[in-house]
Amino acid sequence: MEPRSLRxxxxxxxxxxxxxxxTPRRSPAPPSEALTEPPPRAITLExxxxxxxxxxxxFLVDPIPQTLETVDDQRRLGRVPFAPLTGxxxxxxxxxxxxxxxxxxAGPAVRFAQPGLQPAPGPxxxxxxxxxxxxxx
Amino acid sequence: xxxxxxxxxxxxxVVDHGADESKWCLLIAGDGFTSSxxxxxxxxxxxxxxxxxxxxxxxxxxxxxxxxxxxxxxDESGVDTSTAxxxxxxxxxxxxxxxxxxxxxxxxxxxxxxxxxxxEWDAMLxxxxxxxxxxxxxxxxxxxxxxxxxxxxxxxxxELGHCGFGLADEYNYLKGCDHDGGPYDDLGTQDAYPNSxxxxxxxxxxxxxxxxxxxxxxxxxTQIPTTTNSDCTQCDPQxxxxxxxGAYEGAFHYHxxxxxxxxxxTMRLIxxxxxxxxxxxxxxxxxxxxxxxxxxxxxxxAVYGDRRHPDVLALQRWRDRHLAPGSRxxxxxxxxxxxxxxxxxxxxxxxxxxxGLGRLLRRCLISPAAAAARRANGRP
Numbered sequence: 001m002e003p004r005s006l007r008x009x010x011x012x013x014x015x016x017x018x019x020x021x022x023t024p025r026r027s028p029a030p031p032s033e034a035l036t037e038p039p040p041r042a043i044t045l046e047x048x049x050x051x052x053x054x055x056x057x058x059f060l061v062d063p064i065p066q067t068l069e070t071v072d073d074q075r076r077l078g079r080v081p082f083a084p085l086t087g088x089x090x091x092x093x094x095x096x097x098x099x100x101x102x103x104x105x106a107g108p109a110v111r112f113a114q115p116g117l118q119p120a121p122g123p124x125x126x127x128x129x130x131x132x133x134x135x136x137x
Numbered sequence: 138x139x140x141x142x143x144x145x146x147x148x149x150x151v152v153d154h155g156a157d158e159s160k161w162c163l164l165i166a167g168d169g170f171t172s173s174x175x176x177x178x179x180x181x182x183x184x185x186x187x188x189x190x191x192x193x194x195x196x197x198x199x200x201x202x203x204x205x206x207x208x209x210x211x212d213e214s215g216v217d218t219s220t221a222x223x224x225x226x227x228x229x230x231x232x233x234x235x236x237x238x239x240x241x242x243x244x245x246x247x248x249x250x251x252x253x254x255x256x257e258w259d260a261m262l263x264x265x266x267x268x269x270x271x272x273x274x275x276x277x278x279x280x281x282x283x284x285x286x287x288x289x290x291x292x293x294x295x296e297l298g299h300c301g302f303g304l305a306d307e308y309n310y311l312k313g314c315d316h317d318g319g320p321y322d323d324l325g326t327q328d329a330y331p332n333s334x335x336x337x338x339x340x341x342x343x344x345x346x347x348x349x350x351x352x353x354x355x356x357x358x359t360q361i362p363t364t365t366n367s368d369c370t371q372c373d374p375q376x377x378x379x380x381x382x383g384a385y386e387g388a389f390h391y392h393x394x395x396x397x398x399x400x401x402x403t404m405r406l407i408x409x410x411x412x413x414x415x416x417x418x419x420x421x422x423x424x425x426x427x428x429x430x431x432x433x434x435x436x437x438x439a440v441y442g443d444r445r446h447p448d449v450l451a452l453q454r455w456r457d458r459h460l461a462p463g464s465r466x467x468x469x470x471x472x473x474x475x476x477x478x479x480x481x482x483x484x485x486x487x488x489x490x491x492x493g494l495g496r497l498l499r500r501c502l503i504s505p506a507a508a509a510a511r512r513a514n515g516r517p
Binding site: 004007009021023025027029031038039040041042059061063065067068071076077080082084086087088089090092107109 | 158159162238240244256257270271278292296299305308311314333337339390
């Protein structure tokens with residue numbers, strides 16, 4: 001049976017972000033987010049065609065942790081700073097077309113405490129954390 | 138410590154509503170359970186599933202969920218603490234982030250195990266073998282919670298709201314809320330959500346009350362904003378009634394300039410149910426891969442202008458319950474759905490063109506039908 005979606009698993013460390021694995025799935029992928037300009041604090045995972053056209057987009061919610069959620073003595077939820085230097089996250093996408101690339105981008109309002117994910121010096125803008133082939137190498 | 142400190146035994150489907158590729162699949166693993174404690178883990182999963190089924194109400198269709206247990210045997214029992222290291226497969230640790238109740242797991246190991254053992258997983262939770270009054274974590278899309286008897290299931294449900302459904306926290310940050318000092322203050326000043334951050338992508342918080350993303354759920358008589366925080370250095374002391382969808386200031390770890398849809402929700406106070414907007418979003422996520430979602434509610438969607446309106450979702454849920462394999466009346470419902478598939482688009486076009494007809498259908502047909510569907514679905 002042909003896969004209907006792929007789960008992409010990413011890893012990050014002091015050298016940055018990389019696509020670690022592509023796991024075929026029989027389940028369909030979620031629908032794409034709107035392909036308009038995303039908000040500044042978004043982290044996006046996109047499939048782009050050879051010509052750079054965005055074909056599919058997902059918003060990644062907290063993929064690279066900056067905080068840890070805890071419960072206090074009064075049963076209240078709260079967040080404390082916590083930014084592991086290495087880790088993984090994953091997301092499901094549609095099956096890519098030949099030649100598609102995977103792009104993970106962070107908006108200008110996104111801050112990472114991890115040294116390997118710091119933006120290049122200069123004006124803050126959308127930055128691509130990873131651009132890689134969607135097909136198996 | 139890690140994968141050398143245990144063994145993956147395999148998976149067992151504990152809630153089976155049909156083929157995995159057409160369901161939303163929740164994978165639940167355990168950490169810190171030795172071979173002799175596997176039955177403890179199995180009971181914990183059963184308890185959580187019962188809690189979750191009770192907790193997912195409204196438009197959320199439990200028949201669209203499969204739950205798979207991932208049995209993992211750790212070499213030692215329990216969890217790492219500041220005073221003791223324990224050899225467990227997912228390397229769960231209590232006391233992370235310099236917080237006594239900060240709970241973490243190795244998310245790389247968790248995701249690798251999930252991909253290898255059950256590639257169809259949509260969300261993953263790791264239940265950690267400690268009954269400490271412990272916190273929780275969502276790291277890299279995998280949630281974790283302890284087995285604390287009174288709050289463990291509630292915390293796990295909140296974490297599922299993050300890792301399974303992409304929901305935002307709806308609570309303020311704790312500084313200025315009788316909780317000054319300590320690690321909670323280290324997030325810095327978060328009195329007001331910054332304009333430069335733009336609209337959050339999460340469905341249950343907004344920085345723009347003039348274009349509320351949940352406007353279709355708001356009664357026209359409800360004041361927007363519904364509450365306003367007069368002192369942005371403090372938690373808003375106002376208390377409002379639950380169950381009214383509006384715009385309540387204070388959410389997403391900020392005191393001001395950001396709003397949540399209801400006064401209370403699991404994403405704000407863990408012991409309470411999900412709010413209407415979160416329920417609708419969860420119901421929507423569950424339909425992504427559902428084989429049952431063969432025919433949308435054309436007419437109701439056109440009349441309300443929103444296919445995620447609670448009335449639309451109530452009707453869909455009622456339909457899907459009767460379409461589920463083994464349900465009573467399934468053949469009749471299939472016939473009805475097939476007939477509706479023919480005439481529905483035509484009626485929807487008419488209702489969309491003639492607003493008077495749309496209002497009439499809403500008042501006289503669809504609203505009463507949705508109310509009846511809710512009663513039949515088990516929720517008024």
